[in-house]
Structures are given as C-alpha cells and as structure tokens.
Amino acid sequence: MIGVFDSGSGGLTILEALHEAMPEQDFLYLGDHANAPYGHRSNEQIVDMTRQCVETLFGAGCDLVVLACNTAAAIALRTLQQDWLPKAYPNKRVLGVLVPMVEALTGVPWSQEHPNGGKPKDRSILLFATRKTVESGSYLDEVNKRAPHVALVQKACPGLVDAIEGGAGDAPMRGLIDGFVGEVLADVPAPDAAVLGCTHFPLVRDYFRRALPATTELLSQPEIVAKSLKDYLARHAEFQESGSGHIRLLTTGRPQDVTMADAYLPEKLRHFEDHTRA
Incomplete structure (x- = not known):
C-alpha cells in the first residue's frame, strides 16, 4: 500500500493520476484539512505537521509515502529524508513532487x-x-x-x-x-x-x-509525478505490492466538512474518513 499525503484535498489530483497509471496498487490518502492551508505556516510547523502525517501513514502500513503537496515537498522533504527517516524508519521511504x-x-x-x-x-x-x-x-x-x-x-x-x-x-x-x-x-x-x-x-x-x-x-x-513513481517502483521492487486497486481517503479534519472534492473529482475520490481510524 502506497501512502499519499497532502495538506488538504489538492493531492487528490496526484492520487487520481497514480491510480490511473498503476490500477493494481492500493493507495491510502491523508489530507491534513485540520491545518490547511500550509501557505501561511512557518517552516518549522510545516516540517512538524508533515512528519506527523507521514508517521500516521507509516503506522497504517505504508512503507512508501508520496508528499503530493508542493509546499511540504519544498519545505519538509529534505529534512525528513536526511534527519528523520534514517534514524526512525530506515526501511521506509518518502518521495516528493518537486524532483x-x-x-x-x-x-x-x-x-x-x-x-x-x-x-x-x-x-x-x-x-x-x-x-x-x-x-x-x-x-x-x-x-x-x-x-x-x-x-x-x-x-x-x-x-x-x-x-x-x-x-x-x-x-x-x-x-x-x-x-x-x-x-x-x-x-x-x-x-x-x-x-x-x-x-x-x-x-x-x-x-x-x-x-x-x-x-x-x-x-x-499529476501525469509527470505518476510516471516518475511508476519508474521508481520498477527500479525498487521492495516497495511493489500486489493489491486490488483499493483507495481509502483519510482526513485530520471532520469528514463531513471536506466538501471541495464534490465539485471537481469523481465519486471514488469524495468519501473521507477520520484519520484516527487509520
């Protein structure tokens, strides 16, 4: 199962492309709607909130997490990869959309x-x-x-x-x-x-x-990131898992308040659950 993180619902555009490119993969999405948007946050806050959400996805069984949030990728990714992962989760990976x-x-x-x-x-x-x-x-x-x-x-x-x-x-x-x-x-x-x-x-x-x-x-x-991840998985078989194409959406906010996706995305990407159920 591959984790996908975003500060809100924007990362669903990435998730949709990932699912289309790799329909056999299972995906778990986490939107940090309770703290969105990240644009006005300090760098320290962005790193901390991103780390907490990635840890939630790790705890739910994801060995690989994609930061589908450009702000999180630009501010937090390098810190997580260099300072946090080697000590806390040496066998797990976090990738971003910037590369x-x-x-x-x-x-x-x-x-x-x-x-x-x-x-x-x-x-x-x-x-x-x-x-x-x-x-x-x-x-x-x-x-x-x-x-x-x-x-x-x-x-x-x-x-x-x-x-x-x-x-x-x-x-x-x-x-x-x-x-x-x-x-x-x-x-x-x-x-x-x-x-x-x-x-x-x-x-x-x-x-x-x-x-x-x-x-x-x-x-x-979304298309560029999806192609890149597909190529990455082809080179790193340890993160490939046979799945059924299942998608699950989690939010740190109240699921009933996450309504933005209704106007823009297909039915399968509209139904969020509380992140504590991860």
Missing part, C-alpha cells in the same frame, strides 16, 4: 547539476504556486543548477487554495486566476510553458488554460 517536476522542466536527471552560465536563457517557463513554495526558492534553485538556459518565472497565487477548497464559483475563480496570469504575462507575454506548482491548481486547470496564450504548453504535474 520529477524539476526533471521535466529541465530535461536533466536530478542527479546531474550544472553550474550557472554558458548557454543563454532561451526558454521561459511560468510556475504558479503558493506563496510558501515560491518563497522557498526550491524550484528556482534546482532549475538553475541544471538548466541555465531556462528562465523560470515564479508567480505566487495567494488565496487560490482557499478559493478551491471553499468551492468558489465560476466568476470569482475566473477573476482570481485571470488576475494572477495577467500580472505575469505583463512581464513575460509569450512563455514557452507553464506548470501549476500546487496540487490544488490542476482542479482549476481549465481556467489557467483559457487565461494563458494558446502557444504556451501547460504541463501536467
């Missing part, structure tokens, strides 16, 4: 780093993300290490996660996203590509698609 996205944006494997300089920047990519992800500089730093020819332009989208979780209607959602996209297009009018660097944002992908130029490629984070 496969950086590889997709740069075309360079994660293990390869190149110094800045050399080839001039001839490709522009927009990154729409939460304020915390942008402030962490994780995407920008890692892209610069590997692909000096890529100009990554980051745009924080404050309030968008709240709007999605709250089920905002068409007009306010369109206005919010048109505003974010319009601001960045004023500086980069013809970007080559754009990526939605928050797992909530693919839920409103169509709004971004309409707001962006038709020539701008809109990269799919």
Whole structure:
C-alpha cells in the first residue's frame, strides 16, 4: 500500500493520476484539512505537521509515502529524508513532487547539476504556486543548477487554495486566476510553458488554460509525478505490492466538512474518513 499525503484535498489530483497509471496498487490518502492551508505556516510547523502525517501513514502500513503537496515537498522533504527517516524508519521511504517536476522542466536527471552560465536563457517557463513554495526558492534553485538556459518565472497565487477548497464559483475563480496570469504575462507575454506548482491548481486547470496564450504548453504535474513513481517502483521492487486497486481517503479534519472534492473529482475520490481510524 502506497501512502499519499497532502495538506488538504489538492493531492487528490496526484492520487487520481497514480491510480490511473498503476490500477493494481492500493493507495491510502491523508489530507491534513485540520491545518490547511500550509501557505501561511512557518517552516518549522510545516516540517512538524508533515512528519506527523507521514508517521500516521507509516503506522497504517505504508512503507512508501508520496508528499503530493508542493509546499511540504519544498519545505519538509529534505529534512525528513536526511534527519528523520534514517534514524526512525530506515526501511521506509518518502518521495516528493518537486524532483520529477524539476526533471521535466529541465530535461536533466536530478542527479546531474550544472553550474550557472554558458548557454543563454532561451526558454521561459511560468510556475504558479503558493506563496510558501515560491518563497522557498526550491524550484528556482534546482532549475538553475541544471538548466541555465531556462528562465523560470515564479508567480505566487495567494488565496487560490482557499478559493478551491471553499468551492468558489465560476466568476470569482475566473477573476482570481485571470488576475494572477495577467500580472505575469505583463512581464513575460509569450512563455514557452507553464506548470501549476500546487496540487490544488490542476482542479482549476481549465481556467489557467483559457487565461494563458494558446502557444504556451501547460504541463501536467499529476501525469509527470505518476510516471516518475511508476519508474521508481520498477527500479525498487521492495516497495511493489500486489493489491486490488483499493483507495481509502483519510482526513485530520471532520469528514463531513471536506466538501471541495464534490465539485471537481469523481465519486471514488469524495468519501473521507477520520484519520484516527487509520
């Protein structure tokens, strides 16, 4: 059973893609709705809350957990991998969404780093993300290490996660996203590509698609992450388990209050249980 963690319901976009790519796998999802969103939290809080939720998934029988939250992956993943897992859970693994996205944006494997300089920047990519992800500089730093020819332009989208979780209607959602996209297009009018660097944002992908130029490629984070995990499992057979394709959803909040998914996701991804039942 593979664990999938997100600060709320946004990670369901990743879970849906994982299930489609690996229908034989069992998945256990945990959304930390009681503490969402993570964007305004301190780094210390994000690390602590992420660790607690990962530990819950470990305790429920998951040996491998995917951080489907860009903020958690950008802020907490390295600390968990380097300082916590080797001591507490040496035989378990935590992966994030940042690594496969950086590889997709740069075309360079994660293990390869190149110094800045050399080839001039001839490709522009927009990154729409939460304020915390942008402030962490994780995407920008890692892209610069590997692909000096890529100009990554980051745009924080404050309030968008709240709007999605709250089920905002068409007009306010369109206005919010048109505003974010319009601001960045004023500086980069013809970007080559754009990526939605928050797992909530693919839920409103169509709004971004309409707001962006038709020539701008809109990269799919869920599909990229799903392919990356499938490749990882092919290389690490110890984390592959035969299952029945079962999906179970847990929340740290009140299940009856987790209603956002009703508007955007299929029936199988709508029914949450209390996380204490893990």
